[in-house]
Amino acid sequence: MFMSTSVLLVYMSEPDSQRTVNATQTSVSVLEALAEADDTVGVTELANRLSIPKSTAYKHLNTLYEVGFVNKTGRKYELGLRLADLGERARATDPLYRTARPHIDQLVSVTDQPAGLVIEHEGLAVDLYRTTPARQIQVQLPNSRYLHCSAPGKAILASLSSERVMEILDETGLPQKTDRTLSDRSALREKLDRIDERGIAFERGEQRPSRRAVAVPITQNGSVLGAVYVAGTSDRLKSKRFEEDLPGILISTVKRFLPDL
Amino acid sequence: MFMSTSVLLVYMSEPDSQRTVNATQTSVSVLEALAEADDTVGVTELANRLSIPKSTAYKHLNTLYEVGFVNKTGRKYELGLRLADLGERARATDPLYRTARPHIDQLVSVTDQPAGLVIEHEGLAVDLYRTTPARQIQVQLPNSRYLHCSAPGKAILASLSSERVMEILDETGLPQKTDRTLSDRSALREKLDRIDERGIAFERGEQRPSRRAVAVPITQNGSVLGAVYVAGTSDRLKSKRFEEDLPGILISTVKRFLPDL
DNA sequence: AACATTGTTTATGTGTGATGAACGACACCA
DNA sequence: TGGTGTCGTTCATCACACATAAACAATGTT
Structure with a gap:
């Protein structure tokens, strides 16, 4: 009759949460979502796609924006040109x-x-x-x-x-x-x-x-x-x-x- | 008699620490350090360059490695080819x-x-x-x-x-x-x-x-x-x-x- | 002007990232 | 072979910063 109201969140599929940084992973998934999008996206839309709270999406987008990994035109985001720089360096060798x-x-x-x-x-x-x-x-x-x-x-x-x-x-x-x-x-x-x-x-x-x-x-x-x-x-x-x-x-x-x- | 024993950590230089994700920023700085390095670098060397603990550097490198943002050959790291992909998409428009x-x-x-x-x-x-x-x-x-x-x-x-x-x-x-x-x-x-x-x-x-x-x-x-x-x-x-x-x-x-x- | 939808900010607890120290794996040299 | 140095990895701990929901502001839409 229950399992209460809350869902049992099983993060166990990734056993090495000790050796990785969760916040970085979500930031990366934000970048991936932007990469998959054929167009610029807003905070809410991105939050929905990733099934994360708006505020979380906002904070990550804002962080990535400040380092140039995403571009912001008005209130829409897309991948930033710093990534092109890093990409050039990555494949250079x-x-x-x-x-x-x-x-x-x-x-x-x-x-x-x-x-x-x-x-x-x-x-x-x-x-x-x-x-x-x-x-x-x-x-x-x-x-x-x-x-x-x-x-x-x-x-x-x-x-x-x-x-x-x-x-x-x-x-x-x-x-x-x-x-x-x-x-x-x-x-x-x-x-x-x-x-x-x-x-x-x-x-x-x-x-x-x-x-x-x-x-x-x-x-x-x-x-x-x-x-x-x-x-x-x-x-x-x-x-x-x-x-x-x-x-x-x-x-x-x-x-x-x-x-x- | 107080302010207790703890040090008042003044992060105030970055006033918007509420609006950004710290962990992401350090991950990005890891990428930047790798970009600046003319050669592959190990955990310790990178930790020294960024003045962060080895264990922190390790965790971030490991995280970035799992998402393909860095490449690992033996015990040396360099920028990963996923960045080239994102870079292509970033500048495509x-x-x-x-x-x-x-x-x-x-x-x-x-x-x-x-x-x-x-x-x-x-x-x-x-x-x-x-x-x-x-x-x-x-x-x-x-x-x-x-x-x-x-x-x-x-x-x-x-x-x-x-x-x-x-x-x-x-x-x-x-x-x-x-x-x-x-x-x-x-x-x-x-x-x-x-x-x-x-x-x-x-x-x-x-x-x-x-x-x-x-x-x-x-x-x-x-x-x-x-x-x-x-x-x-x-x-x-x-x-x-x-x-x-x-x-x-x-x-x-x-x-x-x-x-x- | 009322409303819907978006972005931004705030307050909160709890998970987690940062940390130093201990451990293990290697390489080098005596 | 053992000793020493250096490296990467793991561990245990704690403050704190991330994630979250809910309130708020700023838009756009009817």
Whole structure:
């Protein structure tokens, strides 16, 4: 007849609360929420998304604002440019970024399409580098962080062991971003096997309705380091160009810089 | 007879300790310390630099590691690649970055030298974008965050009001990075005036002995948005090329994209 | 002008971050 | 092999600062 009125908050899933700073984690989750948002967000909206009190959200946003990690225009927040600085420094020494980057730039000028480099971190995608053709006007929307619904994500998943893939899916789940998203595990597994055979992953409106992409994994003696992709709208990426030309270009691009790693 | 035995901790210098999260601030300062370090650092070393206990440094590093904000190789830490992801997203919508970037890329291919885009935030430099020639082998060392000792920093300072410059110098000081660093205010002020006249700032070993750079401010109806720079070693950047050619190229580059802002 | 919705501030207790000291893991050298 | 120094990790403790709800102010909306 009870369990009283209060809910039993079981924080026990994270046993090492002794070795981590909780406040920092929530600040980071604030940043992540801002990163996922396609637009600027206010205090209340962000608090709702994270299921934390308004006052908490406010305090963290304010703190992050003062250090330049978030930007405030009026009463709306977005990621701050200090992060771009830190990001530049972070990848400056990364060997994969350093060798792959010029080839990705070349890829962009050859295909006249946005392209980028993605790696995996704890089951989620990390955009290491992204770029667009110079005259591209529209804003390039960021990749979803879920691996199962993007071309580079699937390319990476396909190069991992089945066990690791299951682990990742257990952790992250398979959110259905669009009606084309593969949210069934066995269907995904089958796709991944085909990707692994060909060495090419396609994305057809699986994370955004009108977006398409092609990606190839970067593998070095058995393990996958990341994936290179070319993206675009479905009206520009179709038929032979999408199915054959871009895959060929991508494969040869990766083949070209792989020895340098 | 009282105020008891305890010390009155006067945190009052930061009056808004009610509106900010202390733990987040220290986590951020950990990131900043890692950013400033030219190499990977261990727990003890970082604790010393920040004058905080080892155990505190450990806990923050561990927290930041678990969220991918720092990287751990053995027992050494450095900035993590998640920051590159967030940085990409942060600047993706920034108008200055979006318009300036292709021109900076072109600048690199024309000059065959590293180049970048810097903005100012709370009196310190923020590297919004940096890039190097494709075949460049050596790692590009990051700019100092202090404005007074770098070409882009001085270009920005020169475009600010004297009062604002004084404010900044009061906050940040004028650390002497090398023996050529201008650490005297009046000498700096004089330099800034000359920079403002010509619209060009030079850097001759003021933040690193062998480094040189040229920078021009990006100004729009009176206010400065940032600065574009070209950098290199003193043996490659000298005489006419350094004194005249690069300045000319930089000025025309900025002039070219300024109307687009 | 009444209302709804947002951001900001305040007051409170309790969890937790900061801390120093103890512990363990290594490396180096005698 | 044992000794010494240095490092990272864990532990125990306590003040206090984070998280929270609720009140307040500032918006925007009807």
